[in-house]
Amino acid sequence: MLVLGGVRMAEVIFWISFAVVVYTYAGYPIAVFCIGRIKDRRLEKSPMYRPRITILTAAYNEVASIGKTIENKLRQNYPQDKLDLIVISDESTDGTDAIVERYAQQTNGRVKLIRQSPRQGKTAALNMAVSSAAGDILVFSDANSIYESDTISCLVENFHDAAVGYVTGKMVYTNGDGKGVGDGCSAYMKYENFLRAQETKVGSIVGVDGGVDAMRKNLFRPMRADQLPDFILPLSVVEQGYRVVYEARAIVREESLNTAADEYRMRVRVSLRALWALFDMRHLLGIGADGWFAWQLLSHKVLRYTVFIFIGAAYLSSAYLAFGSAFYLSVFLSENILLLASFAGYWQDRNGGATKIFYLPYYFALINIAAAMAFVKFLKREKQTVWKPRTG
16 A cells, blocks of 8 residues: 555656646747737837937956947947947956947047946946936846847837837857857757747746846836846836837847856856845735736746756656556656767767757756756855856
């Protein structure tokens, strides 16, 4: 009887875990897609809407890319008398400040340098700069973000709709070296961009890209230095009753990280800060919150950052059940084939690239291991506010 009870419990654990994993990665996107076909909240865009904007870029030791990104923003297809740029140097020591100051002189103040000292991270830098921003719309760009010529115009025209408070664009990762981690990152972003397009039809999106975002200045709320602006700001906009939407034509290009170690560190950092953001904004999941958005937040973020628990539970329960069932033995063997494929992707990536059949399970494993590590750090109440650029 004890054995029979153990088998039944293992089966319950397996099927619940399996259902959660499938729902997280496939069920929710399909549900949002179907709902969006019925409940399509169209945006009242206008290509003629051209308010004054200020681009905010936080930079730490970005001498290799800051000049390129400033040039890129100054060449945007947007009225030049309505566009200015503030670079917040987070106590840079490599000559970043001198480059920004040179552009400030050449543009008669359209480019402005603010130096943050001591170093406090991106969130504190944005808090500092907002009071100096002249624009009605704030555009957030990373120091290595390269926009298409009409990216800002495409972002801004969404604000003609009075219900829109925050807009994010389309991140396109370039991968020049053919590394599997870069290919995996690119595939992951295609999946995310599809999901954001569907969520926009329903109402608001849950996740944004910090390198190509815009929001109404009057909706900006100061954040703690340890909070993740890419998460907290959109959630605060929803909290204030406005929509957060995705604009596929607003394209930004960034190079993907080249090594698994760099990608892993970045994913741990982002996941940790996202977990703290979810904790800080947990009232959006509670009684009295917007039901649609609470469901989206739970499905897209809470489950996404904790699904590793259910993956592990499904694996362990199927291992237990495999001893007495041909079906569960086949499931367990299939899981191990995927696990071996992820190891093969890791090995190939370290030795010059990975084939598509391997890099997808490899990247899937990487992001979930990173989420697990971030969850452990979260439970230990660890926080991270600063980091080195391009290495996570």
